[in-house]
Amino acid sequence: MGCGEFLVKYILFFANLFFALAGIALLGLGVAVELKWSQAADFLDNSPIVQLTPIGAIVIGCIVFVVAFFGCCGAIRESNCMLITYAIFMIVLMVLKITLATLIFVKQDALLADIPKWLGDAFTKDKQAFQQIERTFECCGVSGPESYLSLTLPDSCCAGTPCTIVNAHPGCTKVVGDFLQTFGLAIGAVAIVIVAVELVAVVFGLCLANHARNKSRRTRY
Numbered sequence: 001m002g003c004g005e006f007l008v009k010y011i012l013f014f015a016n017l018f019f020a021l022a023g024i025a026l027l028g029l030g031v032a033v034e035l036k037w038s039q040a041a042d043f044l045d046n047s048p049i050v051q052l053t054p055i056g057a058i059v060i061g062c063i064v065f066v067v068a069f070f071g072c073c074g075a076i077r078e079s080n081c082m083l084i085t086y087a088i089f090m091i092v093l094m095v096l097k098i099t100l101a102t103l104i105f106v107k108q109d110a111l112l113a114d115i116p117k118w119l120g121d122a123f124t125k126d127k128q129a130f131q132q133i134e135r136t137f138e139c140c141g142v143s144g145p146e147s148y149l150s151l152t153l154p155d156s157c158c159a160g161t162p163c164t165i166v167n168a169h170p171g172c173t174k175v176v177g178d179f180l181q182t183f184g185l186a187i188g189a190v191a192i193v194i195v196a197v198e199l200v201a202v203v204f205g206l207c208l209a210n211h212a213r214n215k216s217r218r219t220r221y
Contacts, residue, residue: 008204008211009075015201016071022194023064029190030057033183036136056100057187064093064194071201075208083209090202097191097198104188112181116142116173123147131156137179139172147171 034054067089074082119142123130131154134140140157141147145168148154153163160167169175 008208009078012075012201012204012208013072015197015204016068016075018197019068019071019194019201020065022190022197023061023068025061026057026064026187026190026194027061029183029187030054030059030061033187034058036179054187056096056103057191060093060096060100060191063089063096067093071205074205078208078211080209080213083205087202087205087209090198090205094195094198094202097195101188101191101195104184108181108184112177115177115180119172119176127154133172133176134169137172137175138169139175140169141171143173144168144171 031054067086070082070089071086073079074086119130119133122133123142134154134156138159140153145153145157145165148157151164153165153168155161155163157163157168159169
């Protein structure tokens, strides 16, 4: 193998090592959002973006990890079949991650704008159930402790007792909105970074596959 093929082989190997770690990061972000947001899921049944984004991140993260492992093996073994299969899977994954990132960035503003209404409806409907959201996100009321129209607040509104306006958490609209915005942007950013590096990996994978095919042909003569 010449110097060029040697570099392509090991660049592809380490690129897939990066993909494996990035897949784990995407999986972890998806799990973190899903676990925390599941506490408020009953109030957001009409929001597909909230339901699909963490699940999509988890699924894509798992697939990225598996395909990256496949790519590492194909690079080390210089298997034409494995490398071509790897390149095809990577192109499909690139399309999925671009879709996920686009969904997040396009729909996020609309989602954030609807949060006050969802939380307001939940607060009006069942204040006891709303306290679970307050415990999960460490917030108080829809817009703050003033939502309760009382100087005495439920324990879910504060880190300590007695719970009053003085030591109450900020409003849930701001806290929940910041949470969704932060993790949404994080998932979208990780997906875009992975896509950018994957594009290079696909080119390298096809080059190495071509080299492996030519090498196999030469051994027949």
